[in-house]
Amino acid sequence: MNFAEIFRIAVSALLTNRLRSALTTLGIVIGVGAVIGLVSLGRGVEEFVAKEFDAIGSNSLIITSQRPSSATRTRVDPLTMKEADDLKNPLIAPHIRDVAPQFAFFALVTGESGSRNITANGVVPQMLTVRNWNLARGDFISQADLDDNARVVVLGADMVEILFGDETIDPIGATIRINERVFTVIGVMEFVEGFGGQNDTVLIPITTAQTRMVENARARDGSYRVSSIYIQVTAEEATDQAKAEISAYMDEAHSILFDGEQDYRINDQSELRDFVLTLTVLLTLFLSMIAGISLLVGGIGIMNIMLVSVTERTREIGLRKAVGARGSDILLQFLIESLLLSLIGGALGIVVGWLAALLGTALIDDITLTLSTDAILLATIVSTIVGIFFGAYPASRAARMKPIDALRFE
Amino acid sequence: MLKLFKKGKEPEILRDELGRRAVIDIRQITKMYQMGDVEVHALRGVDLQIYEGEFVSIMGPSGSGKSTLMYILGALDQPTNGAYYLDGVDVSKLDEKQLAIIRNKKIGFVFQSFNLLKRTTALRQVELPLMYGGVSGRTKKAKAALEAVGLGKRLDHLPSELSGGQQQRVAIARAIVNEPAMILADEPTGNLDSRSGTEVMQIFQTMNREKGITTVFVTHDPWIARHTNRVIMLRDGVVVADRKVATPLVAGETERPSEAEELEGVFQEVYYGGKEEEYN
Secondary structure (H helix, E strand, O other), X not given: OOHHHHHHHHHHHHHHOHHXXXXXXXXXXXXXXXXXXXXXXXXXXXXXXXXXXXXXXXXXXXXXXXXXXXXXXXXXXXXXXXXXXXXXXXXXXXXEEEEEEEEEEEEEEEOOOOEEEEEEEEEOXXXXXXXXXOEEEEOOOOHHHHHHOOOEEEEOOOHHHHHHOOOOOOOOOOEEEEOOEEEEEEEEEOOOOOOOOOOOOEEEEHHHHXXXXXXXXXXXXXXXXXXXXXXXXXXXXXXXXXXXXXXXXXXXXXXXXXXXXXXXXXXXXXXXXXXXXXXXXXXXXXXXXXXXXXXXXXXXXXXXXXXXXXXXXXHHHHHHHHOOOOHHHHHHHHHHHHHHHHHHHHHHHHHHHHHHHHHXXXXXXXOOOOOOHHHHHHHHHHHHHHHHHHHHHHHHHHHHOOHHHHHHOO | OHHHHHOOOOOXXXXXXXXXXXXXXXXXXXXXXXXXXXXXXXXXXXXEEEEXXXXXXXXXXXXXXXXXXXXXXXXXXXXXXXXXXXXXXXXXXOOHHHHHHHHHHHEEEEOOOOOOOOOOOHHHHHHHHHHHOOOOOHHHHHHHHHHHOOOOOOOOOOHHHOOHHHHHHHHHHHHHOOOXXXXXXXXXXXXXXXXXXXXXXXXXXXXXXHHOOEEEEEEOOXXXXXXXXXXXEEEOOEEEEEEEOOOOOOOOXXXXXXXXXXXXXXXXXXXXXXXXXXXX
């Protein structure tokens, strides 16, 4: 009794009950299709998130203030321009390429046809490279603007429409008012992907912000305060060294004696990236588990049909045994039947999942759903397991049937 | 393949007065079923020898144990006690897997309801035992078997495309294709009209006469039994008669008497229907 013969018997048995086989297969098609589709969706979201983070730049660090976690210190010393300048010194921090302090303040910005309360930012020319930004038009803030405390402004991408009513207007040379002070627009930022809220802000020279826009921007040592310091590391691999260098410097500058007293924090983009990616991976896992439930239901459907089939074909089993089929021959025959059902279902499910991914790509902006090979592999393995697992009981029932009982069966 | 079965003491193979080997040698077989709390003794000690080339009927009313005996003869079931040597092999000691091999190689079954596989061509039906036996050259052998039962032109027909008689002939071809030690037929003409029944009976008789195939019929029909050479009668689990038929009927030569003829002499003069001449 060779395998090919048993295979042929199983195929012809399935073809005998075409509709039933098709409906049984449908359960697996839906299950596998759902798994493939949802895994693709999850992967798409992961890729999207990763891309967004890459746009921010994974080799950048941000130093911000924070309340110390230790009870031994409650004072928070602000970050200062001096610290930003010191970190630029390669003797202090050799793994830092560039430093860009930022001074944020609340502002009412008014243009020709609109106004809005926003967080405005005083920045330095290096901000453009440190944060991987691009200008849509005009110029960015220059060193000369910093030296002059110039009243010039670069608009975030969304601000043109907010202030001038139409995003196609060229606002270069126009004037706007920030907290009732007149500024000349010198540039417009390109739209920035990501979550940073970089598109509805205005950027002015940090010196102008510190001297003209707030009452007193000086820290106790006389240096100007900043809200955050953006750091560009020499290379992504150097992030940890750069962090260590910053910690060492900042601990000394802020007289930190013990861990937990730190009144500053170094935010690592890659940490946040990893965290969000972990979330999306969990999301994918969760979605595929839900889809897995439908696969389970499909498997139970196979088992149900196989049991019906075994009962229906009791006489056939009896006859086969009477002419010399061993239990193992019968077992294999029914096992192959259920395996075929689930594998055909799995194959169709992959196609359905793939179509769903194509549809999803067409419907959802920014997200590309890709059919990954490991999802296909998973679907194949899972449907094999489903076929064997849910086919095993009916098949063994058929195999254990006594020939006389099977022949007597009406 | 039978090395497996030849361990231990070889049974002494009985021979009859003509020197023919005993294909079936049953010694003091009993069979007991447990039906709920009740023990049913289907066979209460049966001794039976059937020699090669014999054409035997086993007769008996319902409940006589003839079905049970047939299942045991067919290696479909095992006796509770006693020994059963089939072609020299003690079948009563075999496990399920070995029984499957015995059924495949030594026994050809023919059933009352044909038991053909649905949507399977005649050729495939006949190949089935060869397939399970792992025999090569199946198509050729299956064709030869179908030709032997006169169905050489119906190889690709499905059961639904064949008459009852033809279906039973496919089943006979399936039974003989593996050249078994015996054919075991359970009421093989029971589902057929008298003409098809006669045809089928002719095939059995021809095969027995010309090829010497040992054939065992299980039937309750005396007319069928009269076509065989020997009749074994069972009642209540024991053999009550085991006789040679003096002049076995040849299928097709004698018209089967109607029921009325068979029951001649048991009726009163009053009748309720039917043709009057039937009673004269």
